[in-house]
Amino acid sequence: MPESIQNPGIAAAAASDADLLAQTTNAVRAAGSALRERFGDVAHHQTREELMRALAANDAVALDILRPRLAPLRPDARWVDEELAGGALPPGEWWVVDPAEGNVNHLHGLPEWAVTATLVRENQPVLTAVHLPLTGETYTALAGAGAHLDGWPLHVSQTADLGLGLVATSQARPDEDEKVVRRIGSSITAMLLDALVVRTSVPATLHLLNVAAGRIDAFWQFAGARADLLPGALLVAEAGGRISDAEGHLWTPRSESFLATAPGVHADAVATLSR
Missing domain, CATH: 3.30.540.10 (Fructose-1,6-Bisphosphatase, subunit A, domain 1)
Incomplete structure (x- = not known):
């Protein structure tokens, strides 16, 4: 009940x-x-x-x-x-x-x-x-x-192979710290090697809408604003997706990274982003 x-x-x-x-x-x-x-x-x-x-x-x-x-x-x-x-x-x-x-x-x-x-x-x-x-x-x-x-x-995608996945990332804000910028660049390179296609554009929320709707299999971002991530985090979670940080740990607004995926590609996405 x-x-x-x-x-x-x-x-x-x-x-x-x-x-x-x-x-x-x-x-x-x-x-x-x-x-x-x-x-x-x-x-x-x-x-x-x-x-x-x-x-x-x-x-x-x-x-x-x-x-x-x-x-x-x-x-x-x-x-x-x-x-x-x-x-x-x-x-x-x-x-x-x-x-x-x-x-x-x-x-x-x-x-x-x-x-x-x-x-x-x-x-x-x-x-x-x-x-x-x-x-x-x-x-x-x-x-x-x-x-x-x-x-x-809305329902997230059923994709279970990151190699077949369409994934996306976004720049959190202008004038980002150089360390974060370099981490973004290396993560895009890693995803280009492991995923099928990588999209990079702003804003984060629109990518997360697509994850919730099953059109995109994963989205990640380093740093980030609450207004960028909280709406999409709730949408993806309620559509059956997985929310964590890039290392696979519990995500909170304090986290330094964010990952939203279809359940079937979450482990592979974490492995790619953790390299």
């Missing part, structure tokens, strides 16, 4: 989170619509400062929609203001939001961008909604209740 049926308190909490997920989904769709209206030609910037102002302007447009909709839903939940921040959060509930995930792609006229919102409770993601405005797709996950694409269940 499911635990939620045995314990009415758990059932009530689950129902509350399910309702909250529906409202979170509406919020990311509304923010995505506003960003879609700003999407079009490549925006040319002459300086780093100009680029940063343009990125901030996109964030502000989406946040002006997300904050008023999400904050009242959980009045005691705090808000993570720095989307590139990593590490564990203090106790309690937190909204981890990326108002324009793949923002730099948006400004360059590329389609790989999204709006994400994840509720984290005691450092565990409990619900997430990821909206892709250009396709209209919305990916959602609720802890213990599965992952879905527009209401349809």
Whole structure:
């Protein structure tokens, strides 16, 4: 018998989170619509400062929609203001939001961008909604209740041979530490030798959507921001995938690496990345 049926308190909490997920989904769709209206030609910037102002302007447009909709839903939940921040959060509930995930792609006229919102409770993601405005797709996950694409269940791939696998990685942030950059490069080389095809692009969340949907067999990243990894971590886990660090140990927001795979290739991916 499911635990939620045995314990009415758990059932009530689950129902509350399910309702909250529906409202979170509406919020990311509304923010995505506003960003879609700003999407079009490549925006040319002459300086780093100009680029940063343009990125901030996109964030502000989406946040002006997300904050008023999400904050009242959980009045005691705090808000993570720095989307590139990593590490564990203090106790309690937190909204981890990326108002324009793949923002730099948006400004360059590329389609790989999204709006994400994840509720984290005691450092565990409990619900997430990821909206892709250009396709209209919305990916959602609720802890213990599965992952879905527009209401349809998601399942990771059944691939059991890394040599047949399509895998991916991403750059966590601009101006990454040189040690991390070199580790990324060596890991790509290792995967090029062991996997069928390697994809490298930003943002991480879109790769993780593909792992959850069974289109990609593995994704890894060194370093990383909470807003990059928490939505996809919940989606992949709820779709039946494996989440760990690159050495195969338990992943937490404190971890220095991240790995999400179909179960059948997890051990081989860990072996490749641990060389």
